Amino acid sequence: MEGPVIRRLIREASEALEAAGLKDPKVTLTKSVKFGLLTSTSSFEEARRTGVDPMERARSVLGQLRLPEGSLLEKVEAAPPGYINFHPSWGELARAVVSEVLAAPDAYFRVEDGPREVVVEHTSVNPNKALHIGHARNVCIGDTIARVMRKAGARVLVINYVDDSGVQMAELLLGFRLLGYPLEPREGMRFDEYCGDVVYVEVNRRAEADPEVERQRREIARRIEQRGTEEFEQARRVALMVLRDQLKTTSRLGATYDLLVRESDVVVTGLWAEAFRRMKEAGLVRFVEEGPKKGCWVVDLSGHPVLSKEGDEVLVKSDGATTYVARDIAFAMWKMGASETRLLFRRIELDGQTVTMSDVEGEDLGPFRSDLVVTVVDSRQRRPQEVVRYALERMGVKGRYVHYSYEPVALSRRSAELLGVKAEGEVVHMSGRRGLYFKAEEVLDKLKEVAARETRARRPDWSEEKVREVAEALAVGAFRYGMLRIESDRQIVFDLEESLRLEGDTGPYLQYSVVRARKILQKAREAGIGQIAPDRSPPAELSEHELQLVRELAVTPLVMEEVVRTLYIRSLVTHARNLAMRFNEFYERCPVIGSGEWEGFRLSLVGAYDRIESRLLELLGIPVLDEI
C-alpha cells in the first residue's frame, strides 16, 4: 500500500527536482489551482546562493527534469519570477482520489508516525456547578483532540479529573449543613444548576456579610480533607450527584470519558507520597526554614529559565496539607504512566450510564505507558502547568507532557446586560459568584429552539419528534463549531444573539453540505442510476469546481498529519469548512443526476465527498444528518 496519492505526488515532485540538480528541494501546495497542484520555490534560494536569475534557474532545472513513467503529474512549468509548478492530469488525479477514498476512506485519516499511546485530560470542572460556556470550550477542544488521535491510530485514554475535596465543596456543604438547603433541588431544576445557581451564590453572599459563616466554611474545608469524617463522605456524595448532571451536558455535547478520577483518591492511594519522594531524590524540593513561606515544602525553581524570577512554588503547606499543584504533579506523573503507585477503579452506574471511576476499593486496571499526555486547561493556569511540566522533566519522566492552553470565554457587553449586569467595557468576564455566566445547557436549548422553528417552517410535513431530533443535532453542531472555529490562543467573546445564527460560517453550513451530498446519493439509489463506482474517470476535462473539490479532498491526509503533529485543531476546522465550500460551489453548478456521461463520475465524487466530510464532522463532534 503506497498511501494517499497526494503523498506520492509530493515525493515524486521532490525526487524529480533533486535529480534535476536542485539541492534539498521544497515542494508545497500551490495557493491556487491555476498554478497547478504543487509548486517549488527552491530556485529562489539557489538563485540567491549562486547569483543567477531565479527564472533562469527554474528553466534550467526544467530542462533536466524527468518525472517518473506514468506519473499523474503531467506538466511542469516555470512561472515568473521563478516558481516551478507541477500540473497534474486533473482527470486522472480525480479518478485516483475518488477511488482510494471510496475503497478505504479511513486511510486518509491514519497518521503513521504520530504518537501511539495518548492520554487526554479535559473538562475537569469542579463538581459544584453546572457547566457554563467556558467549560464547554474545554470539553469541545479536549474531545476533539481525543477523537483526532483515535482516528489517527493512537490508543487514547480520556480522563475527567474531579476535584471533590477543595474549598468549593466546603462552600456547598456549608449551604446544605448550616444554611438548611435541602439536598433536593426545586421541582424541575437540575441538581448541578441548583448547586451553582442557588446554593453557591447564596453561601458566598452570606459569607461575605458574616464572618461566622466564613469561619464555619473553613472548618468544613478542613474536615472535608479527612477521610472518614461525615463531611468527607457527604462531599463525595454531593460531588457524585453534581457530576451525574454535568455528564448529561458533556454527553449532549458528544464527549465521553474512559476514566473519572477523583482528587480525593490521588492523595490516599499514596500517589502523592511517591511523587514527593521522587522529587526529593531529584533534589527538586526543599523545606523552607525562614521567611514568609517558613515551614512549607516548595519546588525549587531556581534552575528554571523563567519561573526562577518568581517565588518557589509551595507544595506542602506549613499545616501539612498539599496544594493543588502538588496533587497535580502526582497525577501528571500517573498520567504519563511513570508512577509505581496504581490508582484503582470501579465501574459504577450513574444515571443509567456506566462510568469507570477511581475508588480506593476498586480494582487495578494494570500498568500503562503513554508517549503523549495532553492536559486541556485554560491559559490562566499556564504557570502552575509549567511547574508540573518542569517537575516531570526534572524527575526524569519520559514522554511528552503538553498543556493545551486556551483563552477563556468572556461575554460581550450586550450579553452581560442580558444577564442584568451593568458592563464597564466591551468585554465582561464571567463570574460564578455574581451569577454572570451562560450555562452550556441554556445556550444549547435556545439554539435548539431556533433550529426547531426554522426546521418546522421548512419541513411542515415533519413530525414534531423528527423536528426536535434534527434541531438538537443542528444545535450541537452550531455550538461545537462555534467553540472550535476560534483559535485557542484567542479569547472568545460570546454574544448570545450572534451565537444563535445558523447561517454563514456555522456548524449547520457543514452539516447542510453533507445533507445535500447524501440527498443526491439517495436519489440516485432510488432512481436505480447505479452504484457509485470507484473507478470512474471523468469523460472530459474537469470544470474548475470539480477540480477544486478534488484538490481539497486529496489534501486531507496532509491536514491530519499536521493536526496530529501540532495538536492545532483549527486547521481541521478550516479544512472541513473549505471542503464544504468547495462542495457547495460544485453542487450549485454541476448537476449530477441526469448529467448524462458525467453522471457516473460525479456521483462517485459526491460519494467521496460524503465519506471524507462526514468523518471530518465526526472528528469535530458535529452530528452528521441525512436530511435537515
Place this chain on the structure above:
RNA sequence: GGGCCCGUGGCCUAGCCUGGAUAAGGCGGCGGCCUCCUAAGCCGCAGAUCCCCGGUUCAAAUCCGGGCGGGCCCGCCA
C-alpha cells in the same frame, strides 16, 4: 517590576509554526439566482495603512528587535 497571549475591511474570524504569485471566509450593506439533486445555499458589487517603527531577505500579514493598545498570570486558592 517579571512573564505569557492577542492586535487583519464597519463587526467577527482564517492565513503566521514551515516567508513566495491578486490577503480568504462570514456578519452587516447594495444587487441578482428556486418550472432543475433541499435557497440553512450560490453569484456579483462596495469595503483593508494586515496596530506603529526599524531590521533580516530577491521576497514580510508571516521571521527578528523596539514601541503602542487590549487581556491574563506571578497566593501556605483551586
